[in-house]
Amino acid sequence: MILAVASGKGGTGKTTIAVNLAKYLTDPVDLMDCDVEEPNAHLFLKVVRQHSREITVPVPEVDESLCDGCGQCSQFCQYHAIITPNAKPVLFPELCHGCGGCALVCPTGAIRETQRRIGVIEISTDDHIRLIEGRLDIGIAMAPPLIRAVKANLREGITTILDAPPGTSCPVVTAVRGCDFVVLVTEPTPFGLHDLRLAVDMVSEIRIPFGVVINRYDIGDDRVQQFCRSHRIPILVEIPDDRRIAEAYSEGIAVIDALPEYRPTFERLMASVVDVMNHEGKSDANV
Amino acid sequence: MKIAVTSRGTSLDSEIDERFGRARYFIIYDTETEASQAVDNEQNLNSPQGAGVQAAEKIAKLGAESLITGHCGPKAFRALSAAGIKVYNTDADTVKEAIDLYLAGKLSQANDADVEGHW
Incomplete structure (x- = not known):
């Protein structure tokens, strides 16, 4: 299964969800950091670098x-x-x-192609997690080719969690395309709701099953919940605004390592994803 | 000779648009006939990247040999130079004022971009 963690708005907790899901799982899992402008999943892992590779794109040269x-x-x-x-x-x-x-x-x-470097891919491991991380060079504005290079490392039969970039433009579409499920992380604020709507439109357009995680559900207002209910969008799990989570984050410690009481939250999240996928599969079969 | 002036409106009395690639309009002014024409630049205005290069191509196609604008970034300047278009920066308020300054020889030709891209 390939599970993408995305959001419209930045800073809602994509990486937190992606890293903790990867840690929660016990079988080998590939964690792909596709937020290539600012990959940060590695901050929460104790990674051992396996190898790194330069990624280039073809550009023309004129004789x-x-x-x-x-x-x-x-x-x-x-x-x-x-x-x-x-x-x-x-x-x-x-x-x-x-x-x-x-x-x-x-x-x-008169035109032939030469190669222009855009960034690197680094592959490292931490226990059962294999982290594949794309890092765009400074000054390069073209993320999709690097994201495709990260995704070229997909392995058949290995659960893959993909940390997508924020927004709803080309880099995100490149990241989530071909995934089996998209977890949209949002927060119950007007900004969170505004960008969630955009993200829902995007994922619906690509026709990938999805559900919503409401992070810091006890701040803001209940319009995100209302929006999800009225559009029949499954809320997979809600996470409270817990200062201890922010403190663990600031020290580069995964939530489930610092606060084991949140382990059931990720267990529920995984179970909800499987539930929604099974349900979607059935409704597809009925059509 | 034709000169292109970046403009916020369609007449000679319009305010100068200080941006080049994402200028609202180009006023193409013919110094011989004193005729002017406004060209819409809306397509470039909404372009995420390469607006300056596209704008340079556009005014080259319109036959402009000089450009008067507020600021010009590096890619636009390279494209304009390749097209043989001279660049003049100005802080004049209106298109007409800028053209008058140019005709009076009071604008000096830019040797390079005066701002970064996407300033």
Whole structure:
């Protein structure tokens, strides 16, 4: 099973949920930190580094002696990473999405692809957890290729928990696509509700079963609960606003290590996920 | 010669838009005929990345040889240079004021970007 932990709003507790679920499970589990702009799952684990690998994306290189300035590459590129305003193409590698189209359409064969580094993947282990973490280089704005590289490490038959980036744009879609279930973590505040709506729209669009975790459920108001009820969205578990959780977090200690009384919360969360998945499976079969 | 001026509105009396890539409009002014035309830049306005490069392509296609704007970032400046478009920064209030300053030779040509991207 591949379980993604996502949220619209940042700072709702995705990493806390992802890490503690991984720790709660006893069989081997792959924890994928797809929040590649700021991976932080490793802070809560005692990891032993296994290996790391550079990730690159293809970018075009122009041989000006072969280029006749026809501009077909620029007409093709919808990201304006290669423009031909005046006789010779000008390249903007940071805008390139690496599709290779410019090289394909070039009639004189003047364009070839070279590799541009965007970040690293680090694989490490802590007991039964294998952590696969993507880390985007500073100044690089293109997360999806690195997230895909993290997900390329998926292993058949191994439970996988995927910590998604916040938001609802390309990086998140790249992270949750292909997952079996999405846990949306939110908080009962107007911001939490606003971004939860966006996240619900996104996950519904990709048609992945999902449920909601309400973190710090005893702050704010009850509009998130009302929203979930009126849209028949399962609330998987609610976690209280407990100062001790924040203190453990600030020291890099997982909740279930610092406060074993929260172990049943993660047990319930896992059971709820399985329940919802079974239910969705049945309703699919009925259609 | 045609010059492009970044503008918040569609007339010569409109306020200058100090942004280039995400300017609301470009006023294309022909110094010979004194005719002007407003070109909508809404598509670039909402572009997450590469707005400056697209804007440079756009005004190059419109035949502009000079650009008057508030600020210009590094990618836009590279694209404009490649297109042979001269850049002039100004803090004038209106499009007309900027064009008058330019025609009076009171604007100096920029040698480089004057701001970071996405400033």
